[in-house]
Amino acid sequence: xxxxxxxxxxxxxxxxxxxxxxxxxxxxxxxxxxxxxxxxxxxxxxxxxxxxxxxxxxxxxxxxxxxxxxxxxxxxxxxxxxxxxxxxxxxxxxxxxxxxxxxxxxxxxxxxxxxxxxxxxxxxxxxxxxxxxxxxxxxxxxxxxxxxxxxxxxxxxxxxxxxxxxxxxxxxxxxxxxxxxxxxxxxxxxxxxxxxxxxxxxxxxxxxxxxxxxxxxxxxxxxxxxxxxxxx
Ligand code: IPE
Ligand code: IPE
Ligand code: MG
Numbered sequence: 001x002x003x004x005x006x007x008x009x010x011x012x013x014x015x016x017x018x019x020x021x022x023x024x025x026x027x028x029x030x031x032x033x034x035x036x037x038x039x040x041x042x043x044x045x046x047x048x049x050x051x052x053x054x055x056x057x058x059x060x061x062x063x064x065x066x067x068x069x070x071x072x073x074x075x076x077x078x079x080x081x082x083x084x085x086x087x088x089x090x091x092x093x094x095x096x097x098x099x100x101x102x103x104x105x106x107x108x109x110x111x112x113x114x115x116x117x118x119x120x121x122x123x124x125x126x127x128x129x130x131x132x133x134x135x136x137x138x139x140x141x142x143x144x145x146x147x148x149x150x151x152x153x154x155x156x157x158x159x160x161x162x163x164x165x166x167x168x169x170x171x172x173x174x175x176x177x178x179x180x181x182x183x184x185x186x187x188x189x190x191x192x193x194x195x196x197x198x199x200x201x202x203x204x205x206x207x208x209x210x211x212x213x214x215x216x217x218x219x220x221x222x223x224x225x226x227x228x229x230x231x232x
Pocket of ligand 3 (some may be wrong): 015016017179
């Protein structure tokens with residue numbers, strides 16, 4: 001599902017903030033702050049480069065296992081990010097969606113999310129999807145349960161897609177994971193069924209426009225066959 005050789009939908013697993021901080025002799029929370037600082041550059045470069053949907057992994061259902069002060073500081077950074085770019089989202093006509101269970105989040109973060117979603121729900125050209133308290137397995141179970149609640153007795157692929165957080169969006173074409181690990185860590189398993197996977201050792205706070213360009217360049221040389229014998 002590409003437009004030329006530009007992916008329509010890119011998912012970023014923003015990993016390596018803690019190790020970046022350690023290498024700089026700083027606390028992990030400082031790494032998260034630096035990581036939050038590069039998000040804007042990457043998201044705007046993505047949209048300017050023709051990408052339609054950007055999905056960001058900000059906090060996983062597994063990340064609750066971390067020390068409370070680290071979790072609190074991640075939530076605080078997310079709230080500040082959304083507040084800081086509230087106007088820009090509207091000016092640039094970017095639709096914000098949040099994937100994940102908002103009910104478990106601090107009230108001030110939840111309300112910031114809901115306000116940004118409401119402010120931008122009329123847009124469609126560019127979509128910024130932030131995964132907060134998100135896990136793919138939980139999402140799929142939730143989708144099945146919603147379909148059952150709606151009276152379905154047999155679940156189809158369309159039912160799962162329709163009841164997912166990314167309803168109506170194209171599937172993920174490219175996943176970029178920074179920080180050197182080569183795994184998906186429960187990130188959009190359904191939507192990334194046919195995604196190209198790009199892993200880089202660069203830590204997220206050091207991932208800039210140049211590195212994004214390298215990832216897109218790599219993607220544009222992939223041959224996508226979707227099970228067929230010739231490239232699509
Ligand atoms: C990713 O960076 C950010 C979140 C999970 C919120 P990490 O905090 O996982 O950084 P490393 O993997 O420990 O370096
Ligand atoms: C994945 O990173 C989650 C986010 C980037 C938000 P983790 O650092 O939590 O992943 P694992 O634990 O190394 O798989
Ligand atoms: Mg990590």
